[in-house]
Amino acid sequence: MTPPRITKNLPLLLGFLIAVGPVSTDMYLPAFPAIAASFHNSAAPQISLAAYFLGLAVGQMTQGALSDRLGRRGPLFFGLVVYTIASIGCALCWSVESFAVFRFLAALGCSAGVVIPRAMVRDLADGPAAAKLFSKLMLVMGVAPIVSPMLGALVVQVASWRMIFAVAGLYGVIAVFCIWRFLPDTLPEARRTRIGLVAVLVRYVTIFRERAFISHALAGCFTSACLFAYLSATPQIFINHFRWSTAEYAALFGMNAIAYIGYNQLNPMLVNRYGLARVISFAVWVLVGSCAALLAAGFLDAGPVPIMAGLLSAELGFGLVMPSAMVGALSRHQAHAGSASALLGTLQYTGGAIAGLAMGVLGDGTALPMGAAMFLCALGALLAASLRPQLIFRTAEA
Numbered sequence: 001m002t003p004p005r006i007t008k009n010l011p012l013l014l015g016f017l018i019a020v021g022p023v024s025t026d027m028y029l030p031a032f033p034a035i036a037a038s039f040h041n042s043a044a045p046q047i048s049l050a051a052y053f054l055g056l057a058v059g060q061m062t063q064g065a066l067s068d069r070l071g072r073r074g075p076l077f078f079g080l081v082v083y084t085i086a087s088i089g090c091a092l093c094w095s096v097e098s099f100a101v102f103r104f105l106a107a108l109g110c111s112a113g114v115v116i117p118r119a120m121v122r123d124l125a126d127g128p129a130a131a132k133l134f135s136k137l138m139l140v141m142g143v144a145p146i147v148s149p150m151l152g153a154l155v156v157q158v159a160s161w162r163m164i165f166a167v168a169g170l171y172g173v174i175a176v177f178c179i180w181r182f183l184p185d186t187l188p189e190a191r192r193t194r195i196g197l198v199a200v201l202v203r204y205v206t207i208f209r210e211r212a213f214i215s216h217a218l219a220g221c222f223t224s225a226c227l228f229a230y231l232s233a234t235p236q237i238f239i240n241h242f243r244w245s246t247a248e249y250a251a252l253f254g255m256n257a258i259a260y261i262g263y264n265q266l267n268p269m270l271v272n273r274y275g276l277a278r279v280i281s282f283a284v285w286v287l288v289g290s291c292a293a294l295l296a297a298g299f300l301d302a303g304p305v306p307i308m309a310g311l312l313s314a315e316l317g318f319g320l321v322m323p324s325a326m327v328g329a330l331s332r333h334q335a336h337a338g339s340a341s342a343l344l345g346t347l348q349y350t351g352g353a354i355a356g357l358a359m360g361v362l363g364d365g366t367a368l369p370m371g372a373a374m375f376l377c378a379l380g381a382l383l384a385a386s387l388r389p390q391l392i393f394r395t396a397e398a
């Protein structure tokens with residue numbers, strides 16, 4: 001039995017499912033000040049965000065192995081059911097601790113939506129064809145970072161921040177229905193693995209030690225941590241420090257998301273013309289330069305315009321490194337793409353959890369802590385990118 005072909009609607013559906021990740025983070029960013037005020041705890045939003053990233057890191061390790069063993073469709077369906085229930089719990093939470101617990105549980109379920117669609121792409125394509133398919137997914141899921149913060153800002157203006165999680169729960173309901181009704185399984189029975197816990201752990205160690213995987217995964221990990229430092233810090237910088245409204249902040253976030261989508265859509269063309277290695281090398285240097293500019297702006301306590309310019313430039317690094325690093329990391333692991341994708345996601349979201357906690361502890365409302373954290377992460381991505389081996393891809397169509 002062969003996996004299904006890449007139909008016209010499959011990237012649309014996978015993009016909608018993987019967008020559950022940005023929906024769960026970006027929609028509540030404009031509500032950070034309201035959440036802090038509600039719990040009388042200025043660090044409450046960052047604690048919840050770190051708990052969410054930690055849940056994604058833990059959950060993906062399980063989801064990857066389950067999807068390699070049971071197929072893609074079942075674990076994805078069950079995971080998003082858990083996400084839906086936990087999102088409703090976030091809307092009903094009664095303390096900082098309960099909020100963090102429900103965010104952690106939501107992330108455990110959401111991790112299926114993050115890791116399994118990536119594995120499904122690897123089931124179907126490799127190399128430039130996979131980069132093209134990833135970019136189609138990013139184009140669809142890229143709508144979420146644009147619309148989500150604007151929707152969150154609107155909800156905060158007309159209702160409680162808790163309604164944001166009711167909307168997230170509704171998104172989960174729609175996603176579960178789409179999986180049940182429209183999504184095929186891309187992993188045939190013959191390619192599913194039947195191994196125990198010890199063998200799974202050995203597999204993770206084997207994947208982790210493979211040079212192409214770990215170098216690309218760490219490049220993506222440090223880039224993700226850089227992005228998550230930006231997500232954690234900018235609500236305080238623009239809403240609290242610069243006194244922007246939630247709608248103004250959401251518009252800024254949407255503008256950056258549009259830039260990210262545009263850069264991301266350039267990725268397949270650039271990879272086809274210049275190769276994966278050159279694209280990643282160029283992108284990490286752009287990221288280092290952008291984060292150095294943000295660090296300087298924070299050190300000089302510059303106004304919002306230099307910070308906005310630095311963030312917009314950094315989006316080029318995010319938009320090119322992330323999909324290219326995924327392709328490079330997964331390229332040699334078709335036989336267990338779910339496990340490799342899970343380990344990749346775990347590294348990325350562990351970095352995100354650390355970055356989120358760092359912004360909660362070190363954040364003072366100015367751009368300096370964010371700029372310092374992003375610059376260090378960009379240097380880490382540059383170092384990881386310098387350790388990559390050359391990859392040769394099979395020819396495939398997407």
